[in-house]
Amino acid sequence: MRRLLPTLALAVLLAGCGSSDGGGxxxxxxxxxxxxxxxxxxxxxxDHVQVAVGQQITWHNDESVPHDVKADSGASFSSETFGKDKSYTWTPDKAGTVKYECTLHPGMEGTIDVVAKEATS
Structure with a gap:
């Protein structure tokens, strides 16, 4: 058992180092x-996407709890709170990085890399 403990500890440590479900x-x-x-x-x-300038982005709530979407940096948008099967849409008008969040759920965050149209082809 003593030989196995360091191996188990390393396995637990490495398991926690992977990226999150969404990949941000x-x-x-x-x-x-x-x-x-x-x-x-x-x-x-x-939770980390790349879009072109002028490409419409839609957030769709697939669960029974309400959400919102609010830009923290790189843009200025803020949705109302919306429930299951509802959506919010925003269209970026300039290149850059946008950080956003759901203000109702700490840690629910995302990033949008907005690139010039020719950069996405």
Whole structure:
């Protein structure tokens, strides 16, 4: 058992080092036109996306708890609180990085990398 403890401790430590369900710390997922950012299990999925300037972004609430969407930096938008099967839409008008959150659920955060139209092709 004593030999096994260091191995188990290392396994537990390494398991906690992986990225979160939505991936926010890694590379952005290119969001295709018409695909929503889902609100599931108190997370944005995906939580790190890349879109082109002028590409409409829709957040869709897939769960029974209410949510909102509010820009923290890089843009200025703020939705009303909305419930299950409701959506909020925003269209970026300039390139840059946008950080946003659901103000009702601490830790429910996302990032949008907005790029010039020719950069997404």
């Amino acid at each position: 710390g890694g590379k952005a997922e290119v969001l295709k036109a018409g695909d929503p950012i889902e609100m599931k299990s108190l997370h944005f999925k995906p």
